[in-house]
Amino acid sequence: MNMLQSQQPVPVHAFKPDKATGSNAFTIARSEGGLVYESDVLLPHRKAYYLLVFVRHNRGRHWVDTMPYEHHDNTFYFSTPTQVMVKEEPTPSWGTFLTFTNEFLALQQNAAIRGLPLIQNPHNGHELQLAAADVAFVEEVLAKLEAEYQAPGPWQHQMLSAYLTVLLTYLSRLYTEQFTGAEPSAEKQLLKTYQAKIEECFRELHEVGAYAELLHLSAGHLSEVVKAQSGKPAIKHIHERLVLEARRQLFYSYQSLKEIAFDLGFSDASYFARFFKRETGMTPAEYRASTREMYQ
Structure with missing residues (x-):
């Protein structure tokens, strides 16, 4: 695994707007076997945004904080802006990538998203195991999100927020089952x-x-x-x-x-x-x- 070789602090990677759609706070992209990682993520870094990845198929290993994660098929990975990440090597990936910023979460229409367990991440988690029914649900919602993302219109932001709320609420239920197991008093x-x-x-x-x-x-x-x-x-x-x-x-x-x-x-x-x-x-x-x- 590569380490930083200077005395500089761990770098923070800025959010990259989608030039094709003009989106500057939320993106969704699909990879069908591409090497989606750039060289700078092969060094330790933080992201100045939330990253959520549904991996249909990928092999390899990456690190979050000081924990290694072997890649598994049909798994949902997520990270918050505070976590330190590094990927060991570029490997082909089949999956869907979601990114959004704190500014996106600050919008009034996204108020329901901000407090979800997956976003708050009190257990500093990173990986959700999905059963077959979970995979089917996640893929369906991601397909709707992607279709809406590619079709700009006057109601696009509201529709994206609605679909994202459904997806993250569903995943937050899995989060509480896998990390906490109980509703909070x-x-x-x-x-x-x-x-x-x-x-x-x-x-x-x-x-x-x-x-x-x-x-x-x-x-x-x-x-x-x-x-x-x-x-x-x-x-x-x-x-x-x-x-x-x-x-x-x-x-x-x-x-x-x-x-x-x-x-x-x-x-x-x-x-x-x-x-x-x-x-x-x-x-x-x-x-x-x-x-x-x-x-x-």
Whole structure:
């Protein structure tokens, strides 16, 4: 697997508008055996948009964060803008690719999409296994989406949003079955809201009290609900998100410890190193060396 060879941070790939249709916030494309990946995705990167791929047939392997995924037929893959990705090698692919931006989700007509589990992705997942009935449903909706996408008109945006809402709602039901297994209670919803706020602010806010203030709650109440729903102290969720981002950068980039610490909101690199060792049992340097030795 290729690694970044400079001390630059993991690059972020911008959304590419569809020149043929003029779409600048949503695209859908089908591949029938093409090499759809460009060379720059063979290096670690993030995407500044959501990517959803229904793979009918493909072989190979790619990575999301520090998790390898072997490609399987009739599988739905999805990623959010925060995740670090890299593909090991270009391989022919048969499938359908959907991309859309945060600006697309911000449109009023897409309000129902923003809160779906597949989009919020609280479990940092990436892969959905589809049964035969699921494959048939997904293929039917994707065909309707693609047909509408290729036929611009005054109602096109509303139709695209409607079909996409149906598709992502269906996939979100599969997501909850494969990752959570239950409908969220009010307390569970608070946990999800807390996790979403951490996702937004973990670089700047490292204390539970700061999140409680954002949510207009007392720190005690927030801590109590989070501990009851997740089995972990509220501060642990913040620390785990910081460690996840640190692992990403240590694994995929050659940024210095000081640069990573500063990016994560630590003013002192030595304090960050102690924090990382306390949470993982390894120093940042030990983690970087051991993981690269394991996966090279």
